[in-house]
Amino acid sequence: MTTPSAGSARGADAGPDAGPDAGPDAGPDAGPGERRRLINVAYRLLGSLAEAEDAVQEAYARWYAMSPPARQAVASPAAWLTTVTSRVCLNVLGSARARRETYVGEWIPEPLPEGAQWGGGRPGAGGADPADRVTLDESVSLALLVVLESMTPAERVAFVLHDVFCHTFAEVAEVLGRSPAACRQLASSARRRVRDARPSATPAAQRAGVVRKFRHAWEAQDIAALIALLDPGATAVADGGGLAVTFVEPIAGGEAIAYAWAEIARRRPAGMTFLERTVNGQPGLVAEQDGTVVTVFAFDVDGDRITRIWVVRNPEKLRHWTAA
Numbered sequence: 001m002t003t004p005s006a007g008s009a010r011g012a013d014a015g016p017d018a019g020p021d022a023g024p025d026a027g028p029d030a031g032p033g034e035r036r037r038l039i040n041v042a043y044r045l046l047g048s049l050a051e052a053e054d055a056v057q058e059a060y061a062r063w064y065a066m067s068p069p070a071r072q073a074v075a076s077p078a079a080w081l082t083t084v085t086s087r088v089c090l091n092v093l094g095s096a097r098a099r100r101e102t103y104v105g106e107w108i109p110e111p112l113p114e115g116a117q118w119g120g121g122r123p124g125a126g127g128a129d130p131a132d133r134v135t136l137d138e139s140v141s142l143a144l145l146v147v148l149e150s151m152t153p154a155e156r157v158a159f160v161l162h163d164v165f166c167h168t169f170a171e172v173a174e175v176l177g178r179s180p181a182a183c184r185q186l187a188s189s190a191r192r193r194v195r196d197a198r199p200s201a202t203p204a205a206q207r208a209g210v211v212r213k214f215r216h217a218w219e220a221q222d223i224a225a226l227i228a229l230l231d232p233g234a235t236a237v238a239d240g241g242g243l244a245v246t247f248v249e250p251i252a253g254g255e256a257i258a259y260a261w262a263e264i265a266r267r268r269p270a271g272m273t274f275l276e277r278t279v280n281g282q283p284g285l286v287a288e289q290d291g292t293v294v295t296v297f298a299f300d301v302d303g304d305r306i307t308r309i310w311v312v313r314n315p316e317k318l319r320h321w322t323a324a
Contacts, residue, residue: 041089042085059088108237110312112134143197151193155190159186159187208276219274221265231254234307237250293321297309
């Protein structure tokens, strides 16, 4: 997992006039760029594109519910929308913890596809690509999103707004209703969680090579080759949400994962293909059945070995994959 550099997401996506200090003209009438920036913030806060879009829609609804004089009195509509969107996300994060206590199996953030394939997969079909709305950089890797899930809602908001999107702690304080000093402590605590997750600095090309070798060994049901590509302490986690068959408990250990994946290959239905696709900006794999993506596999690679595999089979989290 690569730690996001400060401002990486904001700089790559929003442009110089899309930040919270932009002038009055950078408000809701500035076009789709403003909405895209807000969805970028909300997705990183929530780990769900559908929930992110709902949060942004709610912020716009509140904006247009204001009287024209009240809207004209807002010095920076962009800052106002960012604050309201973040507060909506904060509320969602609070309720999400209760909802996930009743979630069937493990909960994994919603994976995002990218139009281009990093390997020899089928070129993407037409349709709305979530990559058009979310910048696929290191701050949306599944590895980081999973770490964000371990944070308190306040830590997550402070980290995403300050460390990823370069908002000041005074701006973060306005969202959280705390002092800037308290927000600084929250971001520092979140940063320690990221560091403790042992971020990987493995280059993208090397990651892709390891994932490709894993795919070939998997399709060949070569258990020895699979074990060689998996870290002895690797873990595999699956999310079916009770809507798709998968393993409920995480699989621990490279050897156990190798045997499990060989069994998956053995039971592969006729017509199912494994394709190399980018998952949240990183090399991943998908299983496609009759033109529909039924499983997404994301990987964390350290050096020449895979340390973690995330398997998403919940069809509600894969709707964008078939469209893309």
